[in-house]
Amino acid sequence: MASTDMRFSSRDEHRSWLSAQARLPVGFRVGAAGFGFTPVEVSKPARMTATVIALDRPTEAFAALFTKNAFPGAPVIIGRSRLSEDTLGAIVINNKISNVCAPDGVGTSERICAAAASALGIESRQVLPSSTGVIGWRLPEAALVQALPQTVAALQSESVLPAADGIVTTDLYAKIRRVDLAGGSIVGIAKGAGMIEPNLATMLVYLLTDLDVPREALRASLQHAAAMSFNCMSIDGDTSTSDTVVALSSRAVACPDLLAFQRALDQVCVDLSEDIARNGEGVHHVIRVAVTGAPGIEVARGIGKSVVNSPLFQCAVCGNDPNVGRLVMAIGKFVGEEFPGVDLSRAVLTMGGRRIFADGRFILDHETEAALVAHLRSAELYASTPPADGLTFRPPIGYPPHERCVEIGIDLDAGGASCVVIGTDRSHEYISENADYRS
Amino acid sequence: MASTDMRFSSRDEHRSWLSAQARLPVGFRVGAAGFGFTPVEVSKPARMTATVIALDRPTEAFAALFTKNAFPGAPVIIGRSRLSEDTLGAIVINNKISNVCAPDGVGTSERICAAAASALGIESRQVLPSSTGVIGWRLPEAALVQALPQTVAALQSESVLPAADGIVTTDLYAKIRRVDLAGGSIVGIAKGAGMIEPNLATMLVYLLTDLDVPREALRASLQHAAAMSFNCMSIDGDTSTSDTVVALSSRAVACPDLLAFQRALDQVCVDLSEDIARNGEGVHHVIRVAVTGAPGIEVARGIGKSVVNSPLFQCAVCGNDPNVGRLVMAIGKFVGEEFPGVDLSRAVLTMGGRRIFADGRFILDHETEAALVAHLRSAELYASTPPADGLTFRPPIGYPPHERCVEIGIDLDAGGASCVVIGTDRSHEYISENADYRS
Numbered sequence: 001m002a003s004t005d006m007r008f009s010s011r012d013e014h015r016s017w018l019s020a021q022a023r024l025p026v027g028f029r030v031g032a033a034g035f036g037f038t039p040v041e042v043s044k045p046a047r048m049t050a051t052v053i054a055l056d057r058p059t060e061a062f063a064a065l066f067t068k069n070a071f072p073g074a075p076v077i078i079g080r081s082r083l084s085e086d087t088l089g090a091i092v093i094n095n096k097i098s099n100v101c102a103p104d105g106v107g108t109s110e111r112i113c114a115a116a117a118s119a120l121g122i123e124s125r126q127v128l129p130s131s132t133g134v135i136g137w138r139l140p141e142a143a144l145v146q147a148l149p150q151t152v153a154a155l156q157s158e159s160v161l162p163a164a165d166g167i168v169t170t171d172l173y174a175k176i177r178r179v180d181l182a183g184g185s186i187v188g189i190a191k192g193a194g195m196i197e198p199n200l201a202t203m204l205v206y207l208l209t210d211l212d213v214p215r216e217a218l219r220a221s222l223q224h225a226a227a228m229s230f231n232c233m234s235i236d237g238d239t240s241t242s243d244t245v246v247a248l249s250s251r252a253v254a255c256p257d258l259l260a261f262q263r264a265l266d267q268v269c270v271d272l273s274e275d276i277a278r279n280g281e282g283v284h285h286v287i288r289v290a291v292t293g294a295p296g297i298e299v300a301r302g303i304g305k306s307v308v309n310s311p312l313f314q315c316a317v318c319g320n321d322p323n324v325g326r327l328v329m330a331i332g333k334f335v336g337e338e339f340p341g342v343d344l345s346r347a348v349l350t351m352g353g354r355r356i357f358a359d360g361r362f363i364l365d366h367e368t369e370a371a372l373v374a375h376l377r378s379a380e381l382y383a384s385t386p387p388a389d390g391l392t393f394r395p396p397i398g399y400p401p402h403e404r405c406v407e408i409g410i411d412l413d414a415g416g417a418s419c420v421v422i423g424t425d426r427s428h429e430y431i432s433e434n435a436d437y438r439s
Numbered sequence: 440m441a442s443t444d445m446r447f448s449s450r451d452e453h454r455s456w457l458s459a460q461a462r463l464p465v466g467f468r469v470g471a472a473g474f475g476f477t478p479v480e481v482s483k484p485a486r487m488t489a490t491v492i493a494l495d496r497p498t499e500a501f502a503a504l505f506t507k508n509a510f511p512g513a514p515v516i517i518g519r520s521r522l523s524e525d526t527l528g529a530i531v532i533n534n535k536i537s538n539v540c541a542p543d544g545v546g547t548s549e550r551i552c553a554a555a556a557s558a559l560g561i562e563s564r565q566v567l568p569s570s571t572g573v574i575g576w577r578l579p580e581a582a583l584v585q586a587l588p589q590t591v592a593a594l595q596s597e598s599v600l601p602a603a604d605g606i607v608t609t610d611l612y613a614k615i616r617r618v619d620l621a622g623g624s625i626v627g628i629a630k631g632a633g634m635i636e637p638n639l640a641t642m643l644v645y646l647l648t649d650l651d652v653p654r655e656a657l658r659a660s661l662q663h664a665a666a667m668s669f670n671c672m673s674i675d676g677d678t679s680t681s682d683t684v685v686a687l688s689s690r691a692v693a694c695p696d697l698l699a700f701q702r703a704l705d706q707v708c709v710d711l712s713e714d715i716a717r718n719g720e721g722v723h724h725v726i727r728v729a730v731t732g733a734p735g736i737e738v739a740r741g742i743g744k745s746v747v748n749s750p751l752f753q754c755a756v757c758g759n760d761p762n763v764g765r766l767v768m769a770i771g772k773f774v775g776e777e778f779p780g781v782d783l784s785r786a787v788l789t790m791g792g793r794r795i796f797a798d799g800r801f802i803l804d805h806e807t808e809a810a811l812v813a814h815l816r817s818a819e820l821y822a823s824t825p826p827a828d829g830l831t832f833r834p835p836i837g838y839p840p841h842e843r844c845v846e847i848g849i850d851l852d853a854g855g856a857s858c859v860v861i862g863t864d865r866s867h868e869y870i871s872e873n874a875d876y877r878s
Contacts, residue, residue: 041803070783071771101767103800135764136801236750237676238765239772311675311750311865312873319874325574326677328540332510333678344509361542362575364480390825391867426750428830428870434751435758435866 006403014173014399021176022161025185025210027250029054031154032166035147037140039097048140050147051093051166052116053206054155055250058089058126061212063219065226067243073098074105075129078113079244082128089126091206091246092116094144095169095191096133100241108141115145119152130244132191132204133169160208164189167204170433171279172398177271179264184211184253186261188268192276193235205230205272207247207265211255221262222247229269232301233422235280236430237309277422278381278400282393282429285317285379288405288422295415299339303410306334308423317406318425320380322372324349324356324364331410343414350409351375379404384428393428445842453612453838460615461600464624464649466689468493470593471605474586476579478536487579489586490532490605491555492645493594494689497528497565500651502658504665506682512537513544514568517552518683521567528565530645530685531555533583534608534630535572539680547580554584558591569683571630571643572608599647603628606643609872611837614714618703623650623692625700627707631715632674644669644684644711651690652700660701661686668708671740672861674719675869676748716861717820717839721832721868724756724818727844727861734854738778742849745773747862756845757864759819761811763788763795763803770849782853789848790814818843823867832867 008014024030032051039046064083066076075098082088092112099105113127120127131139154162164174168191175190191204213221226245247265255261277286289307294300307313310330316323327349335342349357352375356363381401387393405422447453463469471490478485503522505515514537521527531551538544552566559566570578593601603613607630614629630643652660665684686704694700716725728746733739746752749769755762766788774781788796791814795802820840826832844861 041805042808043805068775068779069768069771070775070779070781071767098764100764101796101799101801105800134762135768136803137764238749238751238768239776241768241771310677311869312677315870315873316875318870321875323573325537325539325576328510329508329574329677329680332508332680336507336509337678340507340509342509357540360540362540364575366480366482369481384830386829390829391823393867426870427874428832428867430750431754431757431865431867431870434754436755436760 008399008401011399018164018174018176019159019161021178022159022164024157024160025187025208025250026252027056027210028208029056029155029157030160030163031151031156032162033147033150033154035143037143039137041137046096048094048096048144049166050144050151051163052090052151052155053163053208054090054120055248058087058122059249059251060087061215061218061249061251062088063215063222063247064128065222065245067240069239069241071101071241073100073131073242074102074109075099075131076242076244077106078109079128082125085125087126088128088248089122090116090120091128091130093130093167093204094139095167097131097137097139098133098135098242099131099139100135102136102138108139111141112144115148119149128246130204132167132242135241160187160189163206167191169193170281172395173279175272175275175279177268177275179267181211181260181264182253182256184209184255186211186264186268188272190272190276193279193281204242205245207268209247210250210252211261212251212253213249213255213258213261217258218247218249221265224262225265225269228266229273232304232419233273233277234305234308235277235424274422277424278403280424281433282395282427283424284381284427285376285425286405286422287317287408287424288420289408289410290418290420291410292418293412293414294417295342297417297419299342300417300419301421302334302338303331304419304421306330307408308421311426314424314426317376318427320373320376322351322369322376324351324362327408328357344412346413348411348413352407376406379406393432395429447838447840450838457613457615458598458600460617461598461603463596463599464626464647464689465691466495466649467647468495468594468596469599469602470590470595471601472586472589472593474582476582478576480576485535487533487535487583488605489583489590490602491529491590491594492602492647493529493559494687497526497561498688498690499526500654500657500688500690501527502661502686503567504661504684506679508678508680510540510680512539512570512681513548514538514570515681515683516545517548518567521564524564526565527567527687528561529555529559530567530569532569532606532643533578534606536570536576536578537572537574537681538570538578539574541575541577547578550580551583554587558588567685569643571606571681574680599626599628602645606630608632609720610718611834612718614711614718616707616710616714618706620650620699620703621692621695623648623694625650625703625707627711629711629715632718632720643681646686646704646707648686649689649691650694650700651692652688652694652697656697657686657688660704663701664704664708667705668712671743671858672712672716673744673747674716674863713861716863717842719863720872721834721866722863723820723866724815724864725844725861726756726847726863727859728847728849729857729859730849731857732851732853733856734781736856736858738781739856739858740860741773741777742770743858743860745769746847747860750865753863753865756815757866759812759815761790761808761815763790763801766847767796781851783851785852787850787852791846815845818845832871834868
């Protein structure tokens, strides 16, 4: 779990912390280049960034997880087929348009891989494509292919920051996490701010390590890390068509301890999933729901997801309103629908560590109400400011001021399973962002 | 399905239409009375309305459906037990506080039933209680009991309007629908504006008829009507702890044709469910999703629900932004998660009757985009106006200006099942309403 003591008071301070996290593991190079284009579907100019993450030498040790959405993007379709290749040498990523169900989308992505491969001197099937952005539009293939030599010319082996910056869409800031271990490191970057309820993977996450972990062990480790991080979070309950998590090892540094590697990878993934939530569209509060004493992991995770996906509970948290009735509604909604046999009679609920429900009844009074309001206020990232045009809300800060969460405890006392689910509130800024995202 | 040609240009015009709908069936009386109280949990004065719906003579012909939420309110617990009573004589309803998991909540509701029964000269077990409003708070029992004689004194047999007005919370207007049939009638009223994804029932709906339908036939008819109306709608995906639908027959008019009765009851329920959506918290657009060619009803309903419950699609519709990529995302999210075997390759999607997706690909160009924007604008109930304090949005009208919907067609060409699902967009007004609902 990320440190809740971390504090930033300005964008510059956050950028300098990010730069310190960004040092690349041995054996990787990263580059990005921006260019202008006009989508075929609307006649409004836009800008896109092409990003390349390259290995000095293609590696056998790579792993990837993809969305379970039944309309996957073309890069996901290609990415799945790359899993059976012998080696992977690079990832080519664009933002702004996600290349989902577009005419000849797979052909377009394959030709972009071929252009990247040619510029890098490797094979097309050694390149994994990723796209994020508007669903349904066509990629500006010619402009993207033209930008790739410039992207490859920009490759450098110092910092992952150009890639963390290059892959964003509506994100307010780049997301980078690292763990140093046994003379090597794991460095992860993430893109994601909306359409986030990952299912076996999240929006776009790239995990780079020089620690030598063989392919099968790396794939198992990634499954484990994703199950407890990206698969236990939601910003809006919408599962993207493009969710992709990739782990690459350059195998440059011996890995003496696979268990330590697993713990480090888990840490990077949990930290990134919290970063994604914290930077979710319009997020004022990150909500952390710890469910314990559940009869099974599906019950624990489902209850946590139901709480963080309840629009009414999300709105109440946004307004610093401890409307704990909606918390109970969200638990009862899920259990009544999915697991009606689960015994809720011994459930104990806490908010900010304070007991609010036990023995089937609420424990509410003026003092508790005041304490819960204080807890919500302490976890607020920012308050809304009236928009200049009266209607269009924008977050007033471009960095995370702290890492505190609204802490919800749900102990069912009905078994041994537990789960921590990360979610967010729902705000005017989310509505403004998404009522006309494409304009 | 409600007429989409219906138009109202003012609140007065809508009220006079409601009054014409409100004529009570033979054998019923309705009364309501308001009173002030202060919740124990916060020290802010509020007002509540006590409403009574009474039969001239208790009836054997009554039916009720209740929420599947695993934390049901005290009135739901009592209501379930009333189903096995010989007769029902009255319903006593309060708004503002829903009496869910409150200390001695069942005892409180039983004592309120007893007070109502005493004022009406019937037995306590012949009274069904209903409560709606804040979850977790305690009912102001003494004040409510004190208000009941006044409520009973106000009983009259002309109009259901006092009850339709009395049961609302955040609703902008009362909801009444009627069908006249064979010399009798069915008149229904509904309360509901938030926490609406009913599951076997919706928030509060009372269906009164003088047509003589025996208990078992009435119960079967209500199941059928609810399955295609209240169970096919969602405003925010949150299933209330208090959902209740009651049907009462005074048996005053012979019912010559049970099939015609079923059709009439279906019509009243579908109309009310559309009214509930149209009057949903902050709703700018009602969305009607017609799913056809599905391999089963669960697939058809699930796809429709996934579309109308997608926060991203809801926000796009609110902004008159035809972001149809999010429509495809929402379909794929549900099918990938719940029915991964369903073949989507022949799916054809339409919006406003215009084909936007076929053969696995989008069909998008400038002209289609313009047509879709025009369709969204035509279905808009109102546009947001900048709030006086810069932050707190309120709907600018208190009546439904028309009954047009955003029309989505999803033909899977993969079976014979179909379903129409009603939903809504997501707006600043919803956020404002729910960020501090209890204040």
